[in-house]
Amino acid sequence: MSVLPVRFPLEPPAGAGRRGRVTRAEELRIQLADEITRGTLPPGTALDETALAARFGVSRTPVREALRELTASGLVDARPHRGAVVARPSVERLQNMFDVMAELEALCAGLSALNMTPPERRQLEQLHADMSDFMRQGEFTAYREANEQFHNSIYAGSHNEYLIEITIGTRRRLSPFRRAQFRALGRLALSHTEHDQVVTAILRGDRDGAAAAMRSHIAIVHDAYEQYAQTI
Structure with a gap:
């Protein structure tokens, strides 16, 4: 799948102005979640931290944090020593x-x-x-x-x-x-x-x-x- 590079800022979540500056991890989480729920990133798609960091122009730290959040939502399956893949909660x-x-x-x-x-x-x-x-x-x-x-x-x-x-x-x-x-x-x-x-x-x-x-x-x-x- 060919995916165009993305550069921040992405669309901030509502209320961001009241909470202060939105973190890059939060922006990345929203972007990836939207792509998963739209079907742009279908279940089984590998989510490589290095590739995502290069795509979004960030370090691996916010990528790792965003993937943790998406795992909690059931949109990502993070497997030890095997990497993360797009999932769909039951x-x-x-x-x-x-x-x-x-x-x-x-x-x-x-x-x-x-x-x-x-x-x-x-x-x-x-x-x-x-x-x-x-x-x-x-x-x-x-x-x-x-x-x-x-x-x-x-x-x-x-x-x-x-x-x-x-x-x-x-x-x-x-x-x-x-x-x-x-x-x-x-x-x-x-x-x-x-x-x-x-x-x-x-x-x-x-x-x-x-x-x-x-x-x-x-x-x-x-x-x-x-x-x-x-x-x-």
């Missing part, structure tokens, strides 16, 4: 990952319905309105970036630091699949409708309603990814 493993994600995000949404401050609620409402504009205009990248901010604001609104920590950690493992699901036909409009149910429940202070709406949303995200994966 249906069962991916289902288990999304099941856990759904419960964590449902808990965050439920607590946000109770604990969000008035400024946080206004910020969530405004972000949701901005995403409506992105959806109508077909601004795919802007919507995807705002989507991460949307979920992060709900994590923060729970005001439970430990929950935020483990939710972000789990989301990081699932991020390649969550990004890919937006390629499914009509996904932006459906995603916004699902978000609307979550936001309405949170602003109403409805803990159970917010949790149920978020749990359903994450389940649909999983279904959308599977729908997209069948097309590649």
Whole structure:
């Protein structure tokens, strides 16, 4: 396979400006994850650290870190003394990952319905309105970036630091699949409708309603990814 050299910076993940400069390992992880989920790098493709470092114009250190992250997501199989190859997580493993994600995000949404401050609620409402504009205009990248901010604001609104920590950690493992699901036909409009149910429940202070709406949303995200994966 002939692959053109890539030079950084690549597209930064949403919220990068708030966290500081995105590392090269993070940029590389996103680029490789997108290529794997698009089918550009099919299962079984060897991922040689030296070749990747040359392609992206980086040292082997960020390459090694990016491959570790992708291994945790199930997109890479790192075998001792045999190198890394592109993999695809089993249906069962991916289902288990999304099941856990759904419960964590449902808990965050439920607590946000109770604990969000008035400024946080206004910020969530405004972000949701901005995403409506992105959806109508077909601004795919802007919507995807705002989507991460949307979920992060709900994590923060729970005001439970430990929950935020483990939710972000789990989301990081699932991020390649969550990004890919937006390629499914009509996904932006459906995603916004699902978000609307979550936001309405949170602003109403409805803990159970917010949790149920978020749990359903994450389940649909999983279904959308599977729908997209069948097309590649």
